[in-house]
Amino acid sequence: MKAFDSKLFKRILVYTKPYQWRYNSVIVWAILLSLFAALRPYLLKYNVDHYIQTKDETGLLLFIGLIALTLFLEVLAQFYFVYWANWLGQDIIKDIRIKLFNHLSTFRMSYYDNEPVGKLVTRAVSDIEAIARIFSQGLFMIVSDLLKMIVVLGFMLYMNWKLTLIVIAAMPILIYATRVFQIKMKVAFEEVRAQIANMNTFVQERVSGMKIVQLFTREDIEYENFKAINQLHKKAWIKNVWYNSIFFPIADIVSALTLSLIIWYGGLNILNNDGITSFGDLFAYTMYISIFFTPLRQIADKFNEMQMGMIAANRVFEVLDNHQPIEDSGSLEAPHFEGNIEFKEVVFGYKKDEDVLKKINLSIKKAETIAIVGATGAGKSTIINLLNRFYEIKSGTISIDGHNIKEYTLESLRKQIAVVLQDVFLFADTIHNNITLNNPKISREEVIKAAKEIGAHDFIMRLPDNYDYDVKERGSMLSSGQRQLIAFLRAYVSNPSILILDEATSSIDAYLEELIQKATNTLTKNRTSIVIAHRLATVINANRIVVLDKGIVVEEGSHKELLQKENGYYKKLYEAQFLNREENTNA
Structure with a gap:
């Protein structure tokens, strides 16, 4: 040596x-x-x-x-x-x-x-x-x-x-x-x-x-x-x-x-x-x-x-020396999208020989709210990871408003897509800074107005220092429901063209469930929205429900349409969840 x-x-x-x-x-x-x-x-x-x-x-x-x-x-x-x-x-x-x-x-x-x-x-x-x-x-x-x-x-x-x-x-x-x-x-x-x-x-x-x-x-x-x-x-x-x-x-x-x-x-x-x-x-x-x-x-x-x-x-x-950057060769500045999204023959796997999505074809119209459901590992969260270009697909195309997402600059693309995750990450900073992410273009007045529309203003005002309250590392000073509301508010003030809710309502407490539902309705109004959830009660009102199983779209339609399918995958999921709920209620 x-x-x-x-x-x-x-x-x-x-x-x-x-x-x-x-x-x-x-x-x-x-x-x-x-x-x-x-x-x-x-x-x-x-x-x-x-x-x-x-x-x-x-x-x-x-x-x-x-x-x-x-x-x-x-x-x-x-x-x-x-x-x-x-x-x-x-x-x-x-x-x-x-x-x-x-x-x-x-x-x-x-x-x-x-x-x-x-x-x-x-x-x-x-x-x-x-x-x-x-x-x-x-x-x-x-x-x-x-x-x-x-x-x-x-x-x-x-x-x-x-x-x-x-x-x-x-x-x-x-x-x-x-x-x-x-x-x-x-x-x-x-x-x-x-x-x-x-x-x-x-x-x-x-x-x-x-x-x-x-x-x-x-x-x-x-x-x-x-x-x-x-x-x-x-x-x-x-x-x-x-x-x-x-x-x-x-x-x-x-x-x-x-x-x-x-x-x-x-x-x-x-x-x-x-x-x-x-x-x-x-x-x-x-x-x-x-x-x-x-x-x-x-x-x-x-x-x-x-x-x-x-x-x-x-x-x-x-x-x-480890060059693993996301390819950012696009030249188009993403506008405020109309919100027409299309997945065409999309194949993707986190590992080389294991495909998670297998020739997915999915069309989403502007201002439409679709729900994606399926068992764990079906590929639900993978779809939103690909839409944000966190990972590169193996084959196929993903387009928004008729353009391949690779044609848009990465920064402008992500600015038009807001994601609310189940596991909300908050920085050790004030509520205001966690909502705006220190974006100087978003004023305190805009934050307060948005909080009132979402339904988060009252709980924030009850905190010491209100919007200047330090939530500590990962938001440990707030409940899971309160953190979720902050995440909704963060997405709302960014004024996205496309909204994604990834299991965003699965860990809330009963007291805040009504506020979360109000926030969901406010955010999804007049914008293309993708809702991913295990709890089927949260997706009943979606315009369309897409059912995934092992990386393949197996069913697609409204809640009523899917329940009418004899031995349908969605019907089985729905009945299993509500039967369990009834049994737990009776117990």
Whole structure:
């Protein structure tokens, strides 16, 4: 396995182009930082050899001031270097995160059917945050450390080449250890990121489904499952810690032995008056060893940060490279449709070899309300998914007002179709914002007028803060019926040409059933409407009822017409539901 992926690194660097001036500035500060860091020990050597040994107090004070100035400039360079490197990193991950979120919003629903939400959250949040470390703790720190080592080595060679050979002799050991460490750490970090994604997925699902966990008393089981996942996460980090525990002591031992050899060898040279080594050299080399080996030791540490960032970047790029967008090649801007819909020989399946709809032919006239009924899995909800182009059909055509829906731009098509689902999704926001979805074109007055027409105004006014009431995550502060009314209101204010109610009245409480029915009548009036329901009582008044069975239209007609069919599929469904209701009532 490669310790460093240059192709991936080049791809990451592309995101620095909008910030080229700041990127170059960070490099300049890194160069200045290395120069100031290497200059201080040399000034100390000069001070010892020329002023301390000769007892020149004036020169001593002058050079102490010069050392202080150098230290101040080093601190200043360090500040700007760190600050700008982190600033650059944050700007880059901001751009990547925006690009990723925009990319995710274009995917087909089939992608989300197969990808865990927790995994995608990890990619969009913690993985992208790790990319910032490439610049704040990785790349520029490594560049700075390498520059320090090169400049320091140059100063040491200039001062005393004999002592410098001892330092150079020790380098291969550290370089080899660093190389092995980098390869091992890459494997360890990949395992860590995988375990973090698994943990995020597990926690996200269990927190979202906590009601199910508690209803079915699975607390102990899920506790044990989480312990197992947490244990795997800990093992991945322990491997990381193990490699660190081996490498850094080795680096410290090599550094200490090198310093000991220099003091021993340099001391002998001074005692023997070799004319090359001075007391100032020993003082300077004591500092240079630290400045030289600490970066080499830290390069491995910084490389860890860089590896973590690059592994995270690789995972993010996997999502960005996953091109599953909905085809949006249409050029027609969908007008306010008349609402004539036609499905012609439509075949579709969520899986390659399993067709859910089998050559469906269905015509819906403008302003007509049709109901689609059938057993679970018959393909009812699939029809509305296809009409909204959440999925692409295998064959056949779907048209609205005589045009294939692919001819319309995706945005304009969906703006003309409003869907009210059984499982209403509300954001952790105000009632007003959940109704308008932050559309500035919809005013508060329009919302209130629509709420009165729908029959939702009174219950909203009874809430604290009325239309500014925060419903919390997924609308947890409202009942299922109240959430359903908000969904009806959301559809109503969008003024759609086509309305779809997908099991939208199946989970309401008795108290709000009358309001829901009023809302349904208001929404469906004078617009093409498709009502999908298990409860046949809610579709009796439809202009036409379409009965699906195993992806095929088996019956079609009004409620009365279908009841007159001997041994008809709809008649059996209807009688079964009402017989059960009578039995439950008598019981």
